[in-house]
Amino acid sequence: MRYILILSFICALFSLAAQGRDEYIPRRALKGLSINDDKFSQLPVVSLPKDGYIVNDFQTLPKRNATNGFYQIWDEVHLDEGDGLIKLLSATADSNMIWEVTVNDFKGTQRAPRLLDFPDGTLLAVWESDSAGTNNFNLWCMRFKENGEALWSVPGALSCAPKNQQKVNLARLSNGGIAAAWEDYRNGDSDIYYQEIMPDGSPVFTPDGVAVEKVEGAQLDPCFILDEKGLAQKLCWQDHKDLNYSICTVTVDLDDMAVPEGGTVLALICGALLFFFRRAKA
Numbered sequence: 001m002r003y004i005l006i007l008s009f010i011c012a013l014f015s016l017a018a019q020g021r022d023e024y025i026p027r028r029a030l031k032g033l034s035i036n037d038d039k040f041s042q043l044p045v046v047s048l049p050k051d052g053y054i055v056n057d058f059q060t061l062p063k064r065n066a067t068n069g070f071y072q073i074w075d076e077v078h079l080d081e082g083d084g085l086i087k088l089l090s091a092t093a094d095s096n097m098i099w100e101v102t103v104n105d106f107k108g109t110q111r112a113p114r115l116l117d118f119p120d121g122t123l124l125a126v127w128e129s130d131s132a133g134t135n136n137f138n139l140w141c142m143r144f145k146e147n148g149e150a151l152w153s154v155p156g157a158l159s160c161a162p163k164n165q166q167k168v169n170l171a172r173l174s175n176g177g178i179a180a181a182w183e184d185y186r187n188g189d190s191d192i193y194y195q196e197i198m199p200d201g202s203p204v205f206t207p208d209g210v211a212v213e214k215v216e217g218a219q220l221d222p223c224f225i226l227d228e229k230g231l232a233q234k235l236c237w238q239d240h241k242d243l244n245y246s247i248c249t250v251t252v253d254l255d256d257m258a259v260p261e262g263g264t265v266l267a268l269i270c271g272a273l274l275f276f277f278r279r280a281k282a
Contacts, residue, residue: 046095047087049076057112064117068093073103073115073125084109086127090148099148104140104155106131116170116178121146124178124197126158126168137164139182143201156201159193161186161208171224171232177204179232179254181212181222190218192237213239225251 049055058074069092077084086103104110108131116124123144128137139158143151158180159165168182176199184193191214196204203209213219218240225234236251 046072046091046097047074047089047100049074053078053084059113059115061115061117063090064119064121069098071115071117071123073113075111075113075127077109077111082109084111086110086113086125088113088115088123088125088144088148090146101144101148101150103127103142104129106140108132109137111137112166112168114168114170116172118172118176122151124170126170126180128164128166128168132160135164136162137166139165139168139180141178141180141197141201143199152201156197156203157207158195158197158203159184159208161193165193165209167221169222169224171226172230174229174231179224179235180209181224181235181237182209183220183222184209184211187214189216190220191215192219192222192235194222194235213237 053076055074056077058072061071061073063069063071069090071088071090073086073088075084075086085105087100088103089100090098092098103113103125104127106129108129110127110129113125113127116126118124123146124141125144126139126141129140130137132138138160140155141158142155145151158168159182161184163185165182165184165186168180171179173179173196178197179194180197181192181194183190185191186208192212193209194205194212195209198204212222212235220238220240222235222237224232225236227233232254234251234253
């Protein structure tokens with residue numbers, strides 16, 4: 001009986017110690033992908049998030065040039081999900097880092113980054129940020145030179161509408177600009193919104209984007225269909241209009257979309273004011 005009591009006491013001590021520890025969440029290592037004979041292969045770890053942060057989402061983009069290296073963009077989100085930032089790196093094919101930069105460190109959580117490359121070597125990064133407040137993830141973007149230097153003086157506001165904008169999809173345009181489409185919850189359920197950005201960062205249409213389809217029910221998962229040159233030609237999305245949630249795919253030519261005239265100067269001013277206001281809050 002004495003041995004049973006001793007054993008029970010020891011087990012109780014281990015149990016109390018376990019309850020006193022925070023749940024361990026392993027940090028996700030970032031891995032690269034390179035193209036070798038048209039096949040993707042895993043590469044060793046390139047970078048790890050800083051202590052207390054985990055990687056929720058990342059994207060690896062093979063370089064266009066003959067070095068067969070790659071770019072990688074990722075979010076580092078604190079374990080309490082109250083803070084986060086976006087990082088971007090360039091690496092060789094054997095995972096040797098060339099440069100690494102912080103894309104964004106607004107106050108609040110930064111997440112779900114996406115990366116788009118261009119024939120001139122420049123890169124466009126887009127991410128979701130809740131620096132405007134809880135349940136209000138907006139879309140911001142920044143363009144970089146091939147050496148990692150920021151091409152714009154401040155990040156551009158792709159959409160700062162109320163509520164959440166998420167799951168952005170990107171594609172290049174024939175004029176050197178960028179096409180962006182995303183799920184937007186400013187009107188309640190999800191709608192598809194669209195924006196075009198010129199090479200200098202100025203938006204073509206009204207600030208915060210324009211509604212491609214805004215009807216009852218959810219419109220989800222926008223995706224661009226590219227032509228033979230890799231340029232945006234059509235936009236498609238999933239449509240859940242009826243109460244039975246039957247799914248149909250809607251496709252529209254970009255040239256046929258009815259969108260209002262642009263407000264470039266106003267949008268640039270609004271974007272710059274939003275940026276400096278949020279930096280001041282941080």
